[in-house]
Amino acid sequence: xxxxxxxxxxxxxxxxxxxxxxxxxxxxxxxxxxxxxxxxxxxxxxxxxxxxxxxxxxxxxxxxxxxxxxxxxxxxxxxxxxxxx
Numbered sequence: 073x074x075x076x077x078x079x080x081x082x083x084x085x086x087x088x089x090x091x092x093x094x095x096x097x098x099x100x101x102x103x104x105x106x107x108x109x110x111x112x113x114x115x116x117x118x119x120x121x122x123x124x125x126x127x128x129x130x131x132x133x134x135x136x137x138x139x140x141x142x143x144x145x146x147x148x149x150x151x152x153x154x155x156x157x
Contacts, residue, residue, distance in 0.1 A: 080126045086135060086149040087126040093142045093149075094124075104141070111137045 080088055094104050105120050113133055115123075122128040130138075139146045 078125060081128075082126060083128050084123065084126050084130045086130055086138075087124045089149050089151065089153070090138055090142070091124040092153075093144065097142065107141050108134075108137055111141065113137045 094101070101120065101124075102117065105115060105117055108115050108120070115134065119128065123130050123134065135146055135149060139149055142149075
């Protein structure tokens with residue numbers, strides 16, 4: 073599993089949790105992006121990587137689709153479980 077090369081940004085509150093949950097489920101980033109696209113959310117790898125890295129904002133549709141794919145509530149994406157801001 074690759075480790076993050078850059079520090080997290082502060083443009084969204086969910087990216088760190090999305091990354092953690094995806095990795096806990098053993099889903100590769102490219103496979104997760106493909107699932108997001110199948111659900112009708114147009115996202116490219118760079119955009120998704122920036123979302124996980126909290127470098128860009130996440131929109132409501134992205135949050136909805138990602139929560140659904142991870143099998144969690146939207147609220148769980150916002151929980152502070154790792155000590156980050």
